[in-house]
Amino acid sequence: MATIKDVSKLAGVSVATVSRYLNKNGYVSKDAQQAIAEVIEKLNYRPNTIARSLAGKKTATIGLMVPDILNPFFPEIARAAEDAANEHGxxxxxxxxxxDTAKEQRYIDTLIYKQADGVIISSYTIQPEHLTGLRKAGIPVVLLDNVFSNDSVVSLTVENKEGGEMAVRHLLERGCRKIAHICGPLSITSSRERTAGYETVSTGTDWFTPGLIAYSDFTVRGGYSAMQQLLAVHPDLDGVFASNDLMAAGALKALKEAGRNVPEDVKVIGFDGIQLEMVSPELSTIAQPNYELGKTAMDVLIGLITKQPDIPGDKVFPVTLTVRESTGG
Structure with a gap:
């Protein structure tokens, strides 16, 4: 196997220069970068991560914690994060x-034990005190789709409340006169904010009542059950805003079984902007910049790992309305 000395010899640079290039730490001229990259490819050189970690250096490993990999939102985040990570080695x-909080803690313990360089956490149940071990180990953390008030950890979120307002206004513009809302778990910040957006636009109208809000989880089954409950109490509803796209897909199924045509009888919009090509009619949604979220989270984390200057702090990303068949698009 090729060694770092082999790379430095063929590239015509010092071992220290190769080390700076590999660790993304310190100045390396563009000519040296190109020469090192060409030699690494020629020799198929791979750093010995075990030896580097035993020497107190980095393992070039980053943990990505997600709450539900079956939700298509998170594979999109993971793909973007992995693409960005690969660019940096x-x-x-x-x-x-x-x-599962117990499972989260086991993963955190494992990442500390394996000397991960950093962690991106997208979790509905994580609390600030759960990060104590990571802090003690000096492992940087970036929060995704969550915020810890009075905490220094970097958080990346989207305009959840504004997105909820946007969804309800769109349904009103499409002629809806009684709009129901399927809310996600109230323990989740983004879910509460999206419901707050619904309430901001709906409260004070002649059709609004708190009974138009049904509570469920972020699953297709949850949206299906909530839609059945809403139809039983409000058979005259003509619009539905679901707090995520999976619940919206469940609502479509329940409406179809109840003999309601979408969008002729009831218009439906979700939130997230995930790819659900098999859902019919195609779902209108408030789209998050999923790829940008994952990539930015990784870029910020690597900046923290390598102690780059001027690392950006908390950031709130805008959302956009995507109109498809389920609201008459």
């Missing part, structure tokens, strides 16, 4: 937590 370890 890092490997991503995917940790699916199933919204």
């Amino acid at each position: 890092y490997t991503v370890m995917l940790c699916n937590t199933d919204n």
Whole structure:
């Protein structure tokens, strides 16, 4: 196997220069970067990550914790994060937590034990105190789709409340006069904010009542059950805003079984902007910039790992309305 000395010799640079190039730490001229990259490819050189970690250096491994890998939103995030990690020479370890705090803690303990360089956490159940071990180990963290108030950890979120308002206004513009809302778990910040957006636009209208809000989880089954409950109490509803696309897909199924045509009888819109080509009619949605979220999270984390200056802090991304068949698009 090729060694770092072999790379430095063929590239005509010092071992220290190759090390700076590999660790993304310190100045390396463009000519040297090109020469090193060409030699690494020619020799198929791979750094010995075990030896580097034993020497107190980095393992080039990053943990990505997600609550539900079956939700298409998270594979899109993971793909973007992995693409960005590969550009910087890092490997991503995917940790699916199933919204289980005990499982989250086991993953955190494992990442500390394996000396991960950093962690991206997208979790509905994580609390600030759960990060204590990572802090003590000096492992940087970036939060995705969550915010810890009074905490220094970098958080990346989207305009959830504004998106909820946008969804309801769109349904009103399409002629809806009684709009129901399927809310996700109230323990989740993004879910509460999307419901707040619904309430901001709906409260004060002649049709609004708190009974038009049904509570469920972020699953197709949850949306299906919530839609059945809403139809039983409000058979005259003509619009539905679901807090995520999976619940919206479940609502479409329940409406079809109830003999309601979408969008002629009832118009439906979701939130997330995930790819659900098999759902019919195609779902209108408030789209998050999923790829940009994942890529930015990884770029920020690597900046923290390599101690780059001027690392951006918390960021809120805009959302956009995507109109498809389910609202008459």
